[in-house]
Amino acid sequence: MKIVKKIVLVLLVAFVGIQFIPTERNQSDIVPVTDFMLVNKVPNNIKSKLQVSCYDCHSNNTNYPWYNKIQPVAWFLEDHIKQGKAELNFSAWDSLSNRRKSSKIRSIIKQIESNEMPLSSYTKIHSDAKFSENDRNEIIVWIDSLIK
Numbered sequence: 001m002k003i004v005k006k007i008v009l010v011l012l013v014a015f016v017g018i019q020f021i022p023t024e025r026n027q028s029d030i031v032p033v034t035d036f037m038l039v040n041k042v043p044n045n046i047k048s049k050l051q052v053s054c055y056d057c058h059s060n061n062t063n064y065p066w067y068n069k070i071q072p073v074a075w076f077l078e079d080h081i082k083q084g085k086a087e088l089n090f091s092a093w094d095s096l097s098n099r100r101k102s103s104k105i106r107s108i109i110k111q112i113e114s115n116e117m118p119l120s121s122y123t124k125i126h127s128d129a130k131f132s133e134n135d136r137n138e139i140i141v142w143i144d145s146l147i148k
């Protein structure tokens with residue numbers, strides 16, 4: 001019993017301790033003129049779906065509910081944001097050439113179609129980010145029209 005108490009105490013101290021390690025926050029008040037939503041006429045329903053389901057990892061502004069600020073969740077998210085933005089950053093959309101935009105759109109369609117994105121580890125916590133079959137179809141049809 002004593003040893004269990006000690007282990008619990010050590011874990012508790014460690015958990016509290018890691019909360020004080022500073023992390024980088026992916027936050028910005030400015031929506032840059034290159035943002036996907038500003039350079040395209042995006043219907044409102046599609047706009048909110050992409051913002052809720054993709055923007056946390058693929059833009060310059062992550063929405064941080066309380067559980068995203070708690071370690072080690074924040075570290076996992078930080079890692080996903082770095083990798084996600086390297087692949088696709090909706091905030092910097094208009095700085096891509098037309099050719100790169102087309103190839104990104106094809107890649108977005110592939111990711112949504114195959115249910116790879118949004119990441120399942122993410123939708124487990126963010127149930128509002130999950131797409132229904134209908135959401136998927138709607139987004140794919142609309143985004144595909146950008147390259148037609």
Ligand code: HEC
Nearest residue numbers: 053054056057080083084087088107108111117118119122
């Ligand atoms: C929790 C973070 C997270 C969310 C939310 C998220 N992504 Fe990603 N995305 C990533 C990461 C990390 C990568 C790079 C690694 C990989 O491909 O799995 C990535 C890669 C991609 C790629 C490039 C894939 C490739 O291999 O070419 C596309 C396109 C993409 N995401 C689109 C989306 C779209 C569209 C949404 C919303 C429907 C979305 N993502 C939501 C984290 C995320």
